[in-house]
Amino acid sequence: MAPRFVARQLSRPTGLGGRIIRSLMNRGNASLNSYAVEQLRLSADDRVLEIGFGGGVALPRPIREAAYVCGVDASPDVVKAATTRFANDVSAGRAEFRVGMVESLPSPDAAFDKALSVNTVYFWKSLESGAREIGRVLKPGGRVVLGFVPKARMDRMNMPADIFTPRKPDDVAAALADAGFDAVEVRKPRGDWGWMTATGVRT
Known part of the structure; x- marks a missing residue:
């Protein structure tokens, strides 16, 4: 696949190409997502936000272990697919999926205990605006993990x-x-995996 096509689909998966890219992302990003989710330090009463969840490979564990998970993605196709895949959790009020961007998250202030975003910082309009918006929606003491x-x-x-x-x-x-x-x-696992995470706690 051409680099420009791949880049556009990674940024905002759409249509058949988007479904293919989501499948590839799930396989290729599994290790990074697992490492990043581990660093969330999930608790049973946590309200968790995942930004740019794409193929959804990181969603099952937070949905299983936390009280509530909200996924936000720029792609309506991705949001629709996750809403269908996790329909039972959505019906039970344990999960919700919305269209949105990191620079303007569709959530009120101090709504979440944990926030996760993997392989999205390349698409942010600015690191500063994205970080500030994540800080806005996290409670004091809330934890962010960026992979x-x-x-x-x-x-x-x-x-x-x-x-x-x-x-x-x-x-x-x-x-x-x-x-x-x-x-x-900033952390990276042992070995040359080629990726890392940045973590922080909201003051």
């Missing part, structure tokens, strides 16, 4: 610059700190 491929490795993929903005780990961490997050930390 991403760092710029040094992303640059090798030659993704279209008008769609992808590779991010340096220090820039992601700085955006969280500037948005009022404390205990900001």
